[in-house]
Amino acid sequence: xxxxxxxxVSRLPAAAAIVSGGTAxxxxxxxxxxxxxxxxPRNLTKGEELFAEGDAADFFYKxxxxxxxxxxxxxxxxxxxxxxxxxxxxxxxxxxxDHRFSAEAVDDATIVAFRRRRFETLAHDDPALGDQVMxxxxxxxxxxxxxxxxLGRKTAREKIATFLLNMARRISNDDRFxxxxxxxxxxxxxxLTIETVSRTLTQLARDGLIKLAATSRTVVxxxxxxxxxxxx
Amino acid sequence: xxxxxxxxVSRLPAAAAIVSGGTAxxxxxxxxxxxxxxxxPRNLTKGEELFAEGDAADFFYKxxxxxxxxxxxxxxxxxxxxxxxxxxxxxxxxxxxDHRFSAEAVDDATIVAFRRRRFETLAHDDPALGDQVMxxxxxxxxxxxxxxxxLGRKTAREKIATFLLNMARRISNDDRFxxxxxxxxxxxxxxLTIETVSRTLTQLARDGLIKLAATSRTVVxxxxxxxxxxxx
DNA sequence: CGCAGAGTTGATTATACTCAAATCCAGTGG
DNA sequence: CCACTGGATTTGAGTATAATCAACTCTGCG
Numbered sequence: 001x002x003x004x005x006x007x008x009v010s011r012l013p014a015a016a017a018i019v020s021g022g023t024a025x026x027x028x029x030x031x032x033x034x035x036x037x038x039x040x041p042r043n044l045t046k047g048e049e050l051f052a053e054g055d056a057a058d059f060f061y062k063x064x065x066x067x068x069x070x071x072x073x074x075x076x077x078x079x080x081x082x083x084x085x086x087x088x089x090x091x092x093x094x095x096x097x098d099h100r101f102s103a104e105a106v107d108d109a110t111i112v113a114f115r116r117r118r119f120e121t122l123a124h125d126d127p128a129l130g131d132q133v134m135x136x137x138x139x140x141x142x143x144x145x146x147x148x149x150x151l152g153r154k155t156a157r158e159k160i161a162t163f164l165l166n167m168a169r170r171i172s173n174d175d176r177f178x179x180x181x182x183x184x185x186x187x188x189x190x191x192l193t194i195e196t197v198s199r200t201l202t203q204l205a206r207d208g209l210i211k212l213a214a215t216s217r218t219v220v221x222x223x224x225x226x227x228x229x230x231x232x
Numbered sequence: 233x234x235x236x237x238x239x240x241v242s243r244l245p246a247a248a249a250i251v252s253g254g255t256a257x258x259x260x261x262x263x264x265x266x267x268x269x270x271x272x273p274r275n276l277t278k279g280e281e282l283f284a285e286g287d288a289a290d291f292f293y294k295x296x297x298x299x300x301x302x303x304x305x306x307x308x309x310x311x312x313x314x315x316x317x318x319x320x321x322x323x324x325x326x327x328x329x330d331h332r333f334s335a336e337a338v339d340d341a342t343i344v345a346f347r348r349r350r351f352e353t354l355a356h357d358d359p360a361l362g363d364q365v366m367x368x369x370x371x372x373x374x375x376x377x378x379x380x381x382x383l384g385r386k387t388a389r390e391k392i393a394t395f396l397l398n399m400a401r402r403i404s405n406d407d408r409f410x411x412x413x414x415x416x417x418x419x420x421x422x423x424l425t426i427e428t429v430s431r432t433l434t435q436l437a438r439d440g441l442i443k444l445a446a447t448s449r450t451v452v453x454x455x456x457x458x459x460x461x462x463x464x
Numbered sequence: 465c466g467c468a469g470a471g472t473t474g475a476t477t478a479t480a481c482t483c484a485a486a487t488c489c490a491g492t493g494g
Numbered sequence: 495c496c497a498c499t500g501g502a503t504t505t506g507a508g509t510a511t512a513a514t515c516a517a518c519t520c521t522g523c524g
Contacts, residue, residue: 072381075464080381095370100377127359134366138327141369144376145332149304149312151383152423156512183471191384196512198472215521216471232307388480415503428480430504447489448503465524472519479513487504494497 039112044068044105051092052102059113060093066109067180070101071188081189083143084181086170090136106181151191159190160200161230164210168221175221271344276300276337283324284334291345292325298341299412302333303420313421315375316413318402322368338413383423391422392432393462396442400453407453 041064044050050061053072061068063085070091071081082101085091092103093116123130150159163186171177179186183194190197204210209227211220221227273296276282282293285304293300295317302323303313314333317323324335325348355362382391395418403409411418415426422429436442441459443452453459 072377074381074385078385080384082377082380095367095374100374124359127356127362130359130362130366134362134369135327137366137369137373141373141376142327142332144373144380145304145314147380148314148376148383149306151380152312152420153306153310182469188384193513194471195473195514199512202472414501425481426503427482427505431480434504467524468522470519470521472517474517475515477512477514479511481508481510483506483508485504485506487502489502490500492497492499494495 039114041110041112044109044111046105046107048105050103050105050111051099053099055099057092057094057097057099058116060116060119061091061103061111061113063087063089063091064110064112066111067106068103068109068111069106069181069185069189070103072101079188080191081185082147083140084185084189086180090133091140093133093137106185156190156192156196156200157204158230159192160186160197160204161209161227163190164204164219164221165224165227165231168219175224177219179217179219271346273342273344276341276343278337278339280337282335282337282343283331285331287331289324289326289329289331290348292348292351293323293335293343293345295319295321295323296342296344298343299338300335300341300343301338301413301417301421302335304333311420312423313417314379315372316399316417316421318412322365323372325365325369338417388422388424388428388432389436390462391424392418392429392436393441393459395422396451396453397456397459397463400451407456409451411449411451 039062044066050068051057051059065087068085068089068091069081070083070085071079073079083091084106092099092101094100119129119133123133150162154162167179168175168177171180183197186192187194187197192200201210201212201216205212209221209223211222212218213220271294276298282300283289283291297319300317300321300323301313302315302317303311305311315323316338324331324333326332351361351365355365382394386394399411400407400409403412413421415429418424419426419429424432433442433444433448437444441453441455443454444450445452
């Protein structure tokens with residue numbers, strides 16, 4: 001927990017191991033920690049379910065590549081996607097015994113699973129490990145709160161603008177990027193319908209704020225200033 | 233962090249002190265811990281601001297009595313109330329140096345402030361203390377996620393039903409309770425307008441699911457089963 | 465080439481918003 | 495005790511934003 005302990009996450013070996021996933025390029029001890037936590041890479045095919053709401057939360061996960069969506073369903077099938085987890089993101093760590101979300105691969109993705117019990121044991125010996133996860137959760141909380149503002153008070157145009165700016169920042173440093181998810185995912189994330197998502201994107205393109213490639217998954221942000229004005 | 237460490241919060245002395253606020257009825261050591269954390273009771277009058285978005289987050293708080301709202305504003309004044317904090321709730325603990333919310337008293341309220349820095353020091357010696365706050369944050373995260381579903385995918389009628397059931401549970405064990413906040417607060421919490429809140433409450437009363445007293449702050453849940461059906 | 469899934473576009477509608485006015489209520493002062 | 499005031503709430507009328515229903519287009523792929 002970066003701010004709470006005053007420690008810098010980047011200086012914490014255990015934390016760094018979780019964040020990076022313990023690649024071959026890293027010092028030996030980082031790999032040991034990762035291995036201890038039981039990081040076993042797993043490939044998911046597009047649409048594959050990783051866990052469902054109510055499943056035992058024995059593991060939590062880190063995205064190595066690809067994208068994972070976590071979501072909740074209402075009894076009649078309405079869906080709210082709370083977050084898209086991109087490469088490097090940690091997700092699925094729960095307060096309770098069960099998962100409160102379902103998780104599926106948005107596209108073909110690779111994830112690493114960490115055994116929660118083992119992590120808990122280690123965290124007691126190494127507070128820095130707990131700090132790191134705490135930090136991750138606090139980021140999640142922060143994004144959740146911003147997203148509440150979006151869902152509760154922003155217009156469709158503002159929602160799309162905010163979404164595009166966030167994805168641009170997370171996916172690439174460039175203003176050109178490929179959205180990994182389809183329109184229905186965006187809709188269920190922003191509290192809209194696919195038609196409204198499509199229309200709004202078209203409208204933003206018509207107004208010159210963005211460009212949509214033929215495949216329509218590729219987006220170019222042309223007028224970030226205007227998008228930012230819509231963002232708040 | 234209850235689930236994460238596997239420890240039961242109720243068995244943790246430091247945690248218990250934070251939760252309870254260290255009343256006179258509690259064993260001496262609890263009071264000592266609370267005092268160490270710098271709990272200085274403070275009275276807030278209706279509408280008084282406790283802190284604003286962007287203020288330094290040197291303290292966090294626990295509600296002793298009354299109700300506090302935390303919220304964010306868009307540049308044009310649109311407001312999203314993320315949570316109403318009732319007696320016993322902890323709020324205002326941040327990941328960053330600054331508060332990401334503003335906080336105001338909904339009615340006359342009493343709160344206890346805890347110095348964050350001091351808490352951090354103690355948390356390092358006593359992991360249980362950190363666990364407790366972690367647990368508090370995870371509850372907050374859980375509620376935030378449920379609230380995203382509400383904001384993104386529920387109808388006005390469903391939002392109000394969910395809100396009433398939640399408030400009933402939190403305020404009293406009874407089906408009759410007084411709402412501490414006014415319609416505009418409810419509206420900004422549920423992503424509605426005051427008119428829609430009012431109309432929806434009237435409609436629910438007309439349909440016999442609830443009763444509204446003359447003062448219209450007092451609510452009676454008549455048909456909880458029907459309300460629950462609207463809830464999910 | 466045709467099919468299926470994804471995405472776009474169009475027409476219409478519904479839900480919730482906006483603007484406006486009336487009512488209710490607590491508090492205040494004559 | 496009662497009229498007056500101002501804030502909160504309710505109610506009404508009309509509207510707008512986004513949803514719904516439906517058709518059509520595009521793209522990738524067997």
